Amino acid sequence: MTQNRALQQWVSEMAQLCQPERIVWIDGTAEQKKVLEEEAVASGEMIRLDEQKWPGCFYHRTATNDVARTEQLTYICTSKKEDAGPTNNWMKPAEAYRQAALYFRGAMKGRTMYVIPFSMGPLGSPFSKIGIELTDSIYVVLNMLIMTRAGREILEQLGESDNFTRGLHSKADLDPNRRLILHFPEDNTIWSVGSGYGGNVLLGKKCLSLRIASWLSRREGWLAEHMLIMGIEDPTGKIDYIAAAFPSACGKTNLAMLIPPEHFRAQGYKVWTVGDDIAWLRIGEDGRLWAINPETGFFGVAPGTNAQSNPNALATIRRNTIFTNVLLTEDGDIWWEDGEGEPPASGIAWDGRPWKPGLTDDSGRPIPGAHPNSRFTAPIVQCPSVSPEWDNPRGVPLTAIVFGGRRSRLAPLVYETFSWQHGVYVGATMASEITAAQYGKQGQVRRDPMAMLPFCGYNMADYFHHWLNFGKKIEKPPKIFHVNWFRKNEAGDFIWPGFGENLRVLNWIIRRAHNQAGAVRTPIGFVPAEGELDLTNLEISGETIEQLFAIDPKDWQKELAGHSSFFAQFGDRLPQGIRDEYHALKERLALERIGTK
Numbered sequence: 164m165t166q167n168r169a170l171q172q173w174v175s176e177m178a179q180l181c182q183p184e185r186i187v188w189i190d191g192t193a194e195q196k197k198v199l200e201e202e203a204v205a206s207g208e209m210i211r212l213d214e215q216k217w218p219g220c221f222y223h224r225t226a227t228n229d230v231a232r233t234e235q236l237t238y239i240c241t242s243k244k245e246d247a248g249p250t251n252n253w254m255k256p257a258e259a260y261r262q263a264a265l266y267f268r269g270a271m272k273g274r275t276m277y278v279i280p281f282s283m284g285p286l287g288s289p290f291s292k293i294g295i296e297l298t299d300s301i302y303v304v305l306n307m308l309i310m311t312r313a314g315r316e317i318l319e320q321l322g323e324s325d326n327f328t329r330g331l332h333s334k335a336d337l338d339p340n341r342r343l344i345l346h347f348p349e350d351n352t353i354w355s356v357g358s359g360y361g362g363n364v365l366l367g368k369k370c371l372s373l374r375i376a377s378w379l380s381r382r383e384g385w386l387a388e389h390m391l392i393m394g395i396e397d398p399t400g401k402i403d404y405i406a407a408a409f410p411s412a413c414g415k416t417n418l419a420m421l422i423p424p425e426h427f428r429a430q431g432y433k434v435w436t437v438g439d440d441i442a443w444l445r446i447g448e449d450g451r452l453w454a455i456n457p458e459t460g461f462f463g464v465a466p467g468t469n470a471q472s473n474p475n476a477l478a479t480i481r482r483n484t485i486f487t488n489v490l491l492t493e494d495g496d497i498w499w500e501d502g503e504g505e506p507p508a509s510g511i512a513w514d515g516r517p518w519k520p521g522l523t524d525d526s527g528r529p530i531p532g533a534h535p536n537s538r539f540t541a542p543i544v545q546c547p548s549v550s551p552e553w554d555n556p557r558g559v560p561l562t563a564i565v566f567g568g569r570r571s572r573l574a575p576l577v578y579e580t581f582s583w584q585h586g587v588y589v590g591a592t593m594a595s596e597i598t599a600a601q602y603g604k605q606g607q608v609r610r611d612p613m614a615m616l617p618f619c620g621y622n623m624a625d626y627f628h629h630w631l632n633f634g635k636k637i638e639k640p641p642k643i644f645h646v647n648w649f650r651k652n653e654a655g656d657f658i659w660p661g662f663g664e665n666l667r668v669l670n671w672i673i674r675r676a677h678n679q680a681g682a683v684r685t686p687i688g689f690v691p692a693e694g695e696l697d698l699t700n701l702e703i704s705g706e707t708i709e710q711l712f713a714i715d716p717k718d719w720q721k722e723l724a725g726h727s728s729f730f731a732q733f734g735d736r737l738p739q740g741i742r743d744e745y746h747a748l749k750e751r752l753a754l755e756r757i758g759t760k
């Protein structure tokens with residue numbers, strides 16, 4: 164399918180290593196996709212769902228030991244350890260290749276090696292990057308066909324160039340002791356072996372679009388970020404775009420597909436979805452910051468997706484969707500916890516065992532039918548709120564950047580940072596409290612700068628540096644904000660309704676970015692002045708609003724100590740701009756204390 168010598172040679176070398184029985188090039192046609200689906204069904208790798216209820220949909224179950232990204236087995240392999248930095252696992256490239264080659268050797272015997280040419284970003288856009296993934300998994304191929312632009316036309320675009328990311332994946336024997344997710348940014352290469360879970364094996368997503376892309380973006384002068392992108396249309400038809408970074412499990416997909424509250428809908432406000440997970444940002448010729456979503460689909464968490472949390476997601480996944488590790492019923496239907504409708508009387512759980520409602524484990528805890536990290540893979544074009552601009556090779560111009568985390572006390576509902584540099588500091592100190600869905604002590608704070616902790620492909624201190632420098636080059640930079648939807652009262656209940664109501668906060672952010680909304684200066688940033696956050700038709704007491712915006716000096720002193728100990732690991736490499744912001748915050752908080760006495 165190609166005359167590209169570099170590509171041909173690499174495919175043949177990798178085939179020699181993995182020894183597949185045959186090699187199939189993915190051409191992106193509907194006919195080939197159909198053949199692959201039939202093969203996957205025949206082999207049992209996929210189950211076709213009820214055609215009436217779920218047209219074009221399939222079900223897949225991963226190995227029970229392979230249900231999430233394995234950060235402990237994920238490595239950045241650079242010649243120098245310092246280039247990977249203290250927040251990444253590191254291996255010397257030669258050692259990493261040697262170790263993984265042991266697992267890849269002969270791993271595809273008796274199997275097919277698929278060659279998937281794909282583009283992250285619209286074909287031919289200055290933003291876009293081409294990758295080739297070699298894999299022995301049909302599930303990977305069918306997911307990549309949803310999540311990326313894949314097929315013959317990518318090869319035409321690539322021509323004779325050897326400028327593509329080389330991705331090699333094999334399920335091998337799915338042994339967690341022989342599993343590695345390796346990134347070689349200096350070689351523009353990814354090797355993933357021993358896993359079949361999306362985040363580890365759809366190499367265009369986290370591996371290329373974040374880890375490798377972050378490395379490339381620093382060299383080439385742009386940003387690769389773990390951000391959703393959405394447009395907010397006001398009643399005059401003007402659309403403002405924002406990009407927002409939240410750690411995993413903080414509702415990025417829900418926010419990106421938000422349905423405005425009635426009061427806003429009646430006035431003509433609309434929300435447009437550009438992306439829910441990844442944003443690539445470049446400075447445009449007009450001096451503004453422009454963003455694209457490099458993906459073409461959603462790989463979203465199923466549990467918790469329901470008509471209240473995300474009706475647009477429910478509509479998106481009605482057809483042509485792959486469901487992984489949800490509950491399957493005998494008649495080809497599916498279900499998940501906190502979804503729609505009553506649980507079925509019986510079914511087969513994500514781990515293949517019979518399930519019925521009310522099932523508990525030895526300690527009396529309910530056994531879920533769907534894995535908490537079960538997923539849907541669905542095409543973005545099926546989303547009712549998909550933006551007409553989602554595929555624009557120029558991207559969309561950003562009015563604001565939003566950072567957020569899950570903090571039950573500390574951070575107010577929303578605040579605006581004082582400058583780009585202060586915004587970078589706020590991003591760099593982002594944190595979330597650990598939820599039941601993650602390892603670690605519940606309530607413990609995990610620092611997750613710009614939500615990139617598991618995804619930054621180089622030293623995080625250099626990443627802060629890059630953000631600071633990059634800001635200096637943007638003539639008309641977007642303003643940077645921080646939000647916290649997760650504040651709780653003493654009784655432990657959330658005090659902000661969230662979901663669609665979050666538009667009220669985004670509305671203030673946009674008006675503020677255009678200097679059309681009032682604010683009050685606090686030591687941590689600007690918060691909405693009284694009456695500036697539109698609360699029409701929202702039942703919320705003045706006392707709750709006060710709690711939502713409370714800035715407790717004691718909590719912030721503790722937080723400041725947390726910043727300092729997090730930054731300590733970067734030593735001298737931490738940029739001066741971050742140090743300056745730390746001292747400025749410390750001073751503002753100290754002054755506040757004197758002031759309130």
Ligand code: OXD
Pocket residue numbers: 232362410411412440
């Ligand atoms: C994801 C993640 O799957 O961030 O998007 O973990």
Ligand code: MN
Pocket residue numbers: 389411440
């Ligand atoms: Mn993500």
